[in-house]
Amino acid sequence: MDRKPKPTSEDAALGTTEQPQYELRLYVISSTPQSMRAVANIRRICEDHLAGRYALEVIDLAQHPYLAEGEQIIAAPTLVKKLPLPLRRFIGDLSKTDRVLLGLDLREA
Amino acid sequence: MESEPVEGMKNVKTAVARGSVLPKSPTGIQGLDQITGGGLPTGRPTLVCGSAGAGKTMLAIEFLVRGATEFGEPGVFMMFEENAAELTANVRSLGFDLDTLVAENKLRLDHVHIERSEIEETGDYDLEGLFIRIGYAIDSIGAKRVVLDTLEALFSGLPNHAILRAELRRLFRWLKDRGVTAIITGERGEHSLTRYGLEEYVADCVIVLDHRVVGQVSTRRLRVMKYRGSAHGTNEYPFLIGTSGISVLPITSISLDHGASNERVSSGIARLDEMFEKKGYYRGSSVLVTGTPGTGKTSLCAAFVDAACQRGERALWFVFEESASQLVRNMRSIGIDLQRWIDDGSLEIHASRPTLHGMEQHLLAMHDAILRAQPGVVAVDPISNLAFEANTADVKPVLMRLIDFLKQQQITGLFTSLTQGGTPAIEDSQLGVSSLMDTWLLLRNLEYNGERNRTLYVLKSRGMSHSNQVREFVMRDTGLDLIEAYAGNDRVLTGTARLVQEAQERVATQQRRLEHERRLRALTVKRKALEAQIAALQLEAEATGAEADSAVSQEASHAAAEKHDTRGFAGRRGGAARTTVSAIRTSARRKQ
Numbered sequence: 001m002d003r004k005p006k007p008t009s010e011d012a013a014l015g016t017t018e019q020p021q022y023e024l025r026l027y028v029i030s031s032t033p034q035s036m037r038a039v040a041n042i043r044r045i046c047e048d049h050l051a052g053r054y055a056l057e058v059i060d061l062a063q064h065p066y067l068a069e070g071e072q073i074i075a076a077p078t079l080v081k082k083l084p085l086p087l088r089r090f091i092g093d094l095s096k097t098d099r100v101l102l103g104l105d106l107r108e109a
Numbered sequence: 110m111e112s113e114p115v116e117g118m119k120n121v122k123t124a125v126a127r128g129s130v131l132p133k134s135p136t137g138i139q140g141l142d143q144i145t146g147g148g149l150p151t152g153r154p155t156l157v158c159g160s161a162g163a164g165k166t167m168l169a170i171e172f173l174v175r176g177a178t179e180f181g182e183p184g185v186f187m188m189f190e191e192n193a194a195e196l197t198a199n200v201r202s203l204g205f206d207l208d209t210l211v212a213e214n215k216l217r218l219d220h221v222h223i224e225r226s227e228i229e230e231t232g233d234y235d236l237e238g239l240f241i242r243i244g245y246a247i248d249s250i251g252a253k254r255v256v257l258d259t260l261e262a263l264f265s266g267l268p269n270h271a272i273l274r275a276e277l278r279r280l281f282r283w284l285k286d287r288g289v290t291a292i293i294t295g296e297r298g299e300h301s302l303t304r305y306g307l308e309e310y311v312a313d314c315v316i317v318l319d320h321r322v323v324g325q326v327s328t329r330r331l332r333v334m335k336y337r338g339s340a341h342g343t344n345e346y347p348f349l350i351g352t353s354g355i356s357v358l359p360i361t362s363i364s365l366d367h368g369a370s371n372e373r374v375s376s377g378i379a380r381l382d383e384m385f386e387k388k389g390y391y392r393g394s395s396v397l398v399t400g401t402p403g404t405g406k407t408s409l410c411a412a413f414v415d416a417a418c419q420r421g422e423r424a425l426w427f428v429f430e431e432s433a434s435q436l437v438r439n440m441r442s443i444g445i446d447l448q449r450w451i452d453d454g455s456l457e458i459h460a461s462r463p464t465l466h467g468m469e470q471h472l473l474a475m476h477d478a479i480l481r482a483q484p485g486v487v488a489v490d491p492i493s494n495l496a497f498e499a500n501t502a503d504v505k506p507v508l509m510r511l512i513d514f515l516k517q518q519q520i521t522g523l524f525t526s527l528t529q530g531g532t533p534a535i536e537d538s539q540l541g542v543s544s545l546m547d548t549w550l551l552l553r554n555l556e557y558n559g560e561r562n563r564t565l566y567v568l569k570s571r572g573m574s575h576s577n578q579v580r581e582f583v584m585r586d587t588g589l590d591l592i593e594a595y596a597g598n599d600r601v602l603t604g605t606a607r608l609v610q611e612a613q614e615r616v617a618t619q620q621r622r623l624e625h626e627r628r629l630r631a632l633t634v635k636r637k638a639l640e641a642q643i644a645a646l647q648l649e650a651e652a653t654g655a656e657a658d659s660a661v662s663q664e665a666s667h668a669a670a671e672k673h674d675t676r677g678f679a680g681r682r683g684g685a686a687r688t689t690v691s692a693i694r695t696s697a698r699r700k701q
Contacts, residue, residue, distance in 0.1 A: 029237045065245035072222050073238035092232030103229040
């Protein structure tokens, strides 16, 4: 598989905390409204809940279509939580914040 | 002739040029292109649905492999259930080497894995990711064909069916716009063609696969349910997943247009050939041999294939009762050595249990074997066993397909059929196929005088004069022969009765000849006796004649002497002397 593209924004803040580091990737399609909403939503959530301990890559599938196969992407937008395990995929524009937080293990059920 | 079905790639292209017929992409699957009149609709999606294990994936992958290898159309296989390694392993048994095709960029495999437990729906989305994936796969190898197997996995993976359905509709539209010929597979639903109603999105062509078990025997069937804008065969066609892929048996779609040959082939028995104008069967004709058990049907087959091999033709023999080696051994006992033909490759014996497959599958297997071997003759022994489990009514159309197929290939076929014992059963167990046959031989056991004898009749033989006589069918260790049965005294005799009758006739003839000779001899003797008598009388007659002559000459000399004496005495006038002399001469004459 080809190399991953460079992260477009939001470099991780490295810390030595006991709290887990988050590695997130958001796959979007250029400029669809859903994708733009998803980017805004995940940035907000990360800043609100994961400040300083996350790495987020936003990847445009329209420009890197070969990544869809390797990452098993079918829906757009899709957020993949690579770390911490278990791997989880969030499909949709991430507007249901509760569900996102639940899936990221950031809120007790 | 706008709706005329087209066949083959070339015709499809001409059709495109004419713009009058729906362009079609040949699948390369044996038989399917015939049913669909050239293949699947080019640039459109086709739905293939069926229950689990019906052969959907096999059909789809063969469509891609044939496209890539035979028609120069690379293909993309999007799989939602198996992964690439599993699929590659599964189709290797069909002789498809996916790894090589992938390496040559003729095929691209993509496993779409959806793990429901990993997925969280968080709002609005679409399936653009899948579109991009397919699009990328198509572009990477310039694919013309796409398979989606099976999309229904999406329904269990994605909870929001409203979005999914909208996206599927868009997907099919998008596939059409891309101009790829696609196969979408779908699992059979209870009340609909597919569990999630995929048929409502794919409106162009729908193929239904079915896998039925009747009487413990399974048969796969294929039906083209819908083909928009094209004529197609609507029947259910049996199909087989064999060692070289799928083959569908579409032969009912073939019209009766096979050529008829005037060439003759020997039946393997000289005296039987004699019954058909001394030349045998027509090449490409179908011969039915019926008979009760033990009447010599198999032996007739053996003679037939043996003769073909001797002519240097290839022969195929399908057997459903004996194993090949048993058959070879048994036929050796009537002087037919089949082993040498098996060894030199001219004879193939396919022995299988009738219950191994459904009868359609048997016929498909034969079909495959025949296409592979290209034989000159084919024998099937017996067809009645094929119908072991099946309903007899089902058998006829299938056999008809086989017979038609053989005729098209100009292969002479010999079929045997077992009839049950008892006199009224002659018409039984022909499975209604006798009307399809060109020649029908009936073998019968005649029971008479404490023994059974084999007899052979020619019930019919189209297009040639043939003997109407019954012959006695004799098997010896030197081979098979037909003997003219004794016909006379208002009855036909065979076996010992014939031998006895012939012996009696021989004795009678012998006696008559002896009697004749005796009479001839007697007459000869009599004639010879008469001739001897004639000879004796002749001699006597000759002797009598000689005596008469001598008497005449004596008398003459006497007369002369007397005259002389008389003249002498008269001179002397002595009467006494004269008397004395004449008395002496008279007494001398008396003494003689």
